[in-house]
Amino acid sequence: GIQVEQSPPDLILQEGANSTLRCNFSDSVNNLQWFHQNPWGQLINLFYIPSGTKQNGRLSATTVATERYSLLYISSSQTTDSGVYFCAVGGSGTYKYIFGTGTRLKVLA
């Protein structure tokens, strides 16, 4: 099955800093989402982005499907951005998602 790797595993930033989170996957995908998991465990949809580039406020994402990676950019980070960021991918012939192990982000005031 598809392997999903996220980097870095942990990230500590000062408020206002920018960051880039990476997701590599081992095979072609039909679906790809980025999620933010809050301290209560809720997975919040950030982007549905199997290809191309999207932006939403301080967040943007790019997926280069042919090279099998996706990037999540966080600009001007805030303490409320803290939490775990997951990349999840769905391959051909199935709708199930395979999740990476996440990037744990902590933003310091």
Next chain:
Amino acid sequence: DTGVSQDPRHKITKRGQNVTFRCDPISEHNRLYWYRQTLGQGPEFLTYFQNEAQLEKSRLLSDRFSAERPKGSFSTLEIQRTEQGDSAMYLCASSAGTSGVRDEQFFGPGTRLTVL
């Protein structure tokens, strides 16, 4: 609130007891998924339904686990003879299932199970 809902939010049970969780998907979503997440890990797929048909099951779903979606709306996940290793967050997701292979999933708040 028209998002995915799950009930209960927390469940504490003793080893050997049976538990049942409920998931209500977003209205008119055709696909419904169950995932399990243990501490420090990403969610792992358990099973999914297209309307009332269960189309895929993970090897993680042992004989003690059963899921149903009888009328193509809400779903239940039952764990029989619970074991301490079943302690986890159980997440439900739904998707519209109407756009070919493209399929954005929306997650509920989860049910956190603790087996003593």
